[in-house]
Amino acid sequence: MSDTAAPRGKPPIFSKQNLVYQVYRFKNKPEIIIGVLCLAFLSFVVLVPLIQIIKDAFTFQSYDLAYQPDGEVGAFTLFHFDRVFNQPISRALFVKPLINSLKMGFAVTLIAIVVGSSLAWLMVRTNVHFKGVFGAMLVFPYMMPSWVMALAWLSLFKNDRIGGSEGLLTYLTGVQVPDWVAYGYVPIVFTLAMHYYAYTYLLISGALATVDSELEEAGATCGLGKWKRIRIITMPLLMPALGSAVVLTFIRILGTFGTPALLGLPVRFFTFSTQIYASINARNQGDAYVLALVLIVLAISFIWINSRIIGVRKSYVTMTGKGFRKREGDLGKWRWPATIIVILFLCMTVVMPLLLLLWESLTLIPGNYSLSNLTTYFWSGQGNVQLAYGEPGVIHNKGILGALGNSVKLGFMAALFNGALGLLVGYAVVRGRGAKLARWLEGIAFAPYIFPSIALGAIYIGMFSTSIGPIPALYGTFTILVLITVIKNLPFTSRTGIAAMLQIHQSLEETARVQGIGWFRRMFRIIVPLSMSGLVAGMLLTFITAMRELSLIILLISPGNMVLTGVIFGYQEQDMAQHSSAVTLMLVLIIITISVIVRLLSRGAGVGRLNAT
Amino acid sequence: MKQIKLSGIVKSYGKEVVVKNLDLTVEPGEFLTILGPSGCGKTTTLRMIAGLEEPDEGLIELGDRTVFSRNEGIILPPEMRGLGLIFQSYALWPHMTVAKNITLALKEQRLSKSDIEARLANALKLVQLEGYAKRYPSELSGGQQQRVAVARLIALRPSFLLMDEPLSNLDAKLRTEMRASLKRLHRDLEATTVYVTHDQIEALTLSDRVIIMNEGRIMQEGTPFEIYHHPANLFVAEFIGDPGINLFTGIVSDGALDCGDVTIPLPEALAKRGGKLVAAIRPEKLLVSNEAKSGWVEVKTEILQPTGADTILQVKAGETTMTLLQSGFITLAEGTSLWIDFDPEALSFFDPETQENLRDG
Numbered sequence A: 001m002s003d004t005a006a007p008r009g010k011p012p013i014f015s016k017q018n019l020v021y022q023v024y025r026f027k028n029k030p031e032i033i034i035g036v037l038c039l040a041f042l043s044f045v046v047l048v049p050l051i052q053i054i055k056d057a058f059t060f061q062s063y064d065l066a067y068q069p070d071g072e073v074g075a076f077t078l079f080h081f082d083r084v085f086n087q088p089i090s091r092a093l094f095v096k097p098l099i100n101s102l103k104m105g106f107a108v109t110l111i112a113i114v115v116g117s118s119l120a121w122l123m124v125r126t127n128v129h130f131k132g133v134f135g136a137m138l139v140f141p142y143m144m145p146s147w148v149m150a151l152a153w154l155s156l157f158k159n160d161r162i163g164g165s166e167g168l169l170t171y172l173t174g175v176q177v178p179d180w181v182a183y184g185y186v187p188i189v190f191t192l193a194m195h196y197y198a199y200t201y202l203l204i205s206g207a208l209a210t211v212d213s214e215l216e217e218a219g220a221t222c223g224l225g226k227w228k229r230i231r232i233i234t235m236p237l238l239m240p241a242l243g244s245a246v247v248l249t250f251i252r253i254l255g256t257f258g259t260p261a262l263l264g265l266p267v268r269f270f271t272f273s274t275q276i277y278a279s280i281n282a283r284n285q286g287d288a289y290v291l292a293l294v295l296i297v298l299a300i301s302f303i304w305i306n307s308r309i310i311g312v313r314k315s316y317v318t319m320t321g322k323g324f325r326k327r328e329g330d331l332g333k334w335r336w337p338a339t340i341i342v343i344l345f346l347c348m349t350v351v352m353p354l355l356l357l358l359w360e361s362l363t364l365i366p367g368n369y370s371l372s373n374l375t376t377y378f379w380s381g382q383g384n385v386q387l388a389y390g391e392p393g394v395i396h397n398k399g400i401l402g403a404l405g406n407s408v409k410l411g412f413m414a415a416l417f418n419g420a421l422g423l424l425v426g427y428a429v430v431r432g433r434g435a436k437l438a439r440w441l442e443g444i445a446f447a448p449y450i451f452p453s454i455a456l457g458a459i460y461i462g463m464f465s466t467s468i469g470p471i472p473a474l475y476g477t478f479t480i481l482v483l484i485t486v487i488k489n490l491p492f493t494s495r496t497g498i499a500a501m502l503q504i505h506q507s508l509e510e511t512a513r514v515q516g517i518g519w520f521r522r523m524f525r526i527i528v529p530l531s532m533s534g535l536v537a538g539m540l541l542t543f544i545t546a547m548r549e550l551s552l553i554i555l556l557i558s559p560g561n562m563v564l565t566g567v568i569f570g571y572q573e574q575d576m577a578q579h580s581s582a583v584t585l586m587l588v589l590i591i592i593t594i595s596v597i598v599r600l601l602s603r604g605a606g607v608g609r610l611n612a613t
Numbered sequence B: 001m002k003q004i005k006l007s008g009i010v011k012s013y014g015k016e017v018v019v020k021n022l023d024l025t026v027e028p029g030e031f032l033t034i035l036g037p038s039g040c041g042k043t044t045t046l047r048m049i050a051g052l053e054e055p056d057e058g059l060i061e062l063g064d065r066t067v068f069s070r071n072e073g074i075i076l077p078p079e080m081r082g083l084g085l086i087f088q089s090y091a092l093w094p095h096m097t098v099a100k101n102i103t104l105a106l107k108e109q110r111l112s113k114s115d116i117e118a119r120l121a122n123a124l125k126l127v128q129l130e131g132y133a134k135r136y137p138s139e140l141s142g143g144q145q146q147r148v149a150v151a152r153l154i155a156l157r158p159s160f161l162l163m164d165e166p167l168s169n170l171d172a173k174l175r176t177e178m179r180a181s182l183k184r185l186h187r188d189l190e191a192t193t194v195y196v197t198h199d200q201i202e203a204l205t206l207s208d209r210v211i212i213m214n215e216g217r218i219m220q221e222g223t224p225f226e227i228y229h230h231p232a233n234l235f236v237a238e239f240i241g242d243p244g245i246n247l248f249t250g251i252v253s254d255g256a257l258d259c260g261d262v263t264i265p266l267p268e269a270l271a272k273r274g275g276k277l278v279a280a281i282r283p284e285k286l287l288v289s290n291e292a293k294s295g296w297v298e299v300k301t302e303i304l305q306p307t308g309a310d311t312i313l314q315v316k317a318g319e320t321t322m323t324l325l326q327s328g329f330i331t332l333a334e335g336t337s338l339w340i341d342f343d344p345e346a347l348s349f350f351d352p353e354t355q356e357n358l359r360d361g
């Protein structure tokens, strides 16, 4: 026995010994310290802004004086809610955008699910030709902004409604394209669906690949017919993936800005996202906040309905066990026709839009698609007052090159911070498994998922347009773009981080610890290298998302922090189609190049070794 | 050399108390084994010494340093305890070469480059892995990986060594070889060692002293000899020994223990006691004859298991089965008669209520 203190029992809770003990204990657990820091940071950047805009939405603002000169700034008010839900203006502000957004969301989701699952089935379960090439092509839409299709659509079908030139179709045939084909609901749904099918395809093919076809064969031996087998065995196993594909697509569509802006605004077809943008431009932030809140409520109820229908059997599809086998059905005489359909489809959604943009960027006089009208002016011109308001071509254009620098910087910084944050969250969650802190952290890291992009942007305007304590007003700075991109991508990267950490057995870190190796060295010599291969994939995705993002940052960009997507949108608003096409092409090419380089580098880095032990 | 001392250690997970008021001293330079069935709290105890788990109550001292004291508010993190630990999985870092695995902790100690090189070379030599410095763990066999884990500790020279079933991933033949290498590690480092296992052969062959644990409590501590020959209670008697000890439950009558089919002689002290008793005798301690002897019990052979040098015989006296262990490769027809007798010196007796040893031979 020690002679200083009896070993048994515990000191009273408020004794000095106990307090000292608790402090040391806390200090000895890096996962708790990190967990607390991450939780504090995430609460500040996710929950506080949300509370802030709720508060702002209920507070009379100085800009409201224009409507109610006798109002008292800072007082509690239902004014914004009254305007959005009750006043005559509500129809334009709320009802129509609501109907349009829902109509758009349901239609796009439906088409994307049908197209995506058909492709998934063809690629995973049949012997369609050229699977390798198709597989590579199908991830291309990921690397393009969602509104590339919309730009291509305009090149093809533009009519003279917005005053400028006409599109390729009119040039070739002389037919005036009617408004409903050129703008509004129909083209918005079509172009969005032709982008978002890539997401549903990836989710569903992943799930389909893990549903053991032996399970289906087992069904066959029980005497179930083919369709019954699909209905009773395959569908229930796929439901969770299908459900999350539906939710994911729907929330993205609710929050998407580019396409509804490009194709909707010319005919005053407003969705929530474009209406929020318009309200903020008209300095009616109050309306925008209320609309953003409605959007968030919509997203949450959608997630809720989905979980009620499908249940939360998330790990269902991975229950394959041993003897996993994938069987490819023979398409027989449909093999070539199916292959040709996929080729045509990929041409339409990947190749043609890019070709159209290229062509558009090479036309000297807009609307004239003849060979004699081709020029490289918009790529390499020095600037000519006669043309495009004197804007120089891409490679001489300071505005574009500056924005390019910003975009790349944004991509890299977002990827870096996101990777680091994802790893720390993963570390705290996995090492602290079972504790409340870990669960809260996991929950809050997932929260940005429920904020449609445009709504998150609106929240950030509300939060960071004034300084908060030691933090200066971030509106208009580059920092806010990095911050919002990191936060929006956090649900994904923190999952990557958690998955990566689960792969690293804790004894690998504990051995180091017992041998006297401190936390930083453990992190940099053991945890980071071992989780790198998983993290790189996550960081690459963040990079790509950051480079092509518009919806999320459209409300936050200004000349001071302009990025390429903002530049493109600006050109398009000024009807400078050649410039916007050229810059878009450049953006897509850069994204593709960088992702290919990163893939090659990370493959070369001997990741295979890490799978052992 | 320094001692390890645990006093009044209590540890629970939620409501389940997995270590109950543990007192334990490992003498300087001693090789102590904690042996017990799965889930009895061995790993938990080891991890508490290492600092990877926190006890709820108690005191842990390493040498003259208190590393944990709930009452004084002391808790030192693992990295400051100066221990060496070998996990069941070896925990080699898969992305580092053998050399890096061994030297990472040395670099943390800011040793000179030449010193590090010398320690690396020496450690590799001792485990006979010279020439493997540039390999990655996945390019080594299980036995070699284990030797790298040993070399890592040799180079680090901790004063205390903790090992958690370091041999359980190896096949039987390699195990014997590795036991020797672990024993050498202990000798070379002169480290005070705690070794955790549920394999009694490892415990009996390696240790200076063995602690038998069950459900978070120490059932007995002693040398391997004491544990084997003088089990303190029924649990230890049954847990140790393969084939297992023979147990006979009976009632004291006429100065002997009447167990139905057999009658077992009692020492005087117990003969007066009366009531129920459990007698125990190791299979190799039963006297056996293949000719009838007066006063001996006749048994019939049932199952014979020759293991090479020895043979395990399952025999029956009436309805009572017992196990005999005889040297040599024995082949007998089933149902052959044998005669057995009890050596009073080899018998142990237990109180069926308290399970305690009343007197052993």
Ligand SMILES: Nc1ncnc2c1ncn2[C@@H]1O[C@H](COP(=O)(O)OP(=O)(O)OP(=O)(O)O)[C@@H](O)[C@H]1O
Pocket: B013, B018, B036, B037, B038, B039, B040, B041, B042, B043, B044, B045, B197, B198
């Ligand atoms: N992190 C934990 N959370 C909850 N219970 C635990 C935890 N770790 C161990 N236990 C429980 O504590 C008890 C003792 O576990 P411990 O790992 O010490 O057993 P052991 O003696 O090492 O067993 P084995 O021989 O199987 O390794 C077990 O009942 C186990 O289920």
Ligand SMILES: [Mg+2]
Pocket: B042, B043, B044, B164
């Ligand atoms: Mg164990």
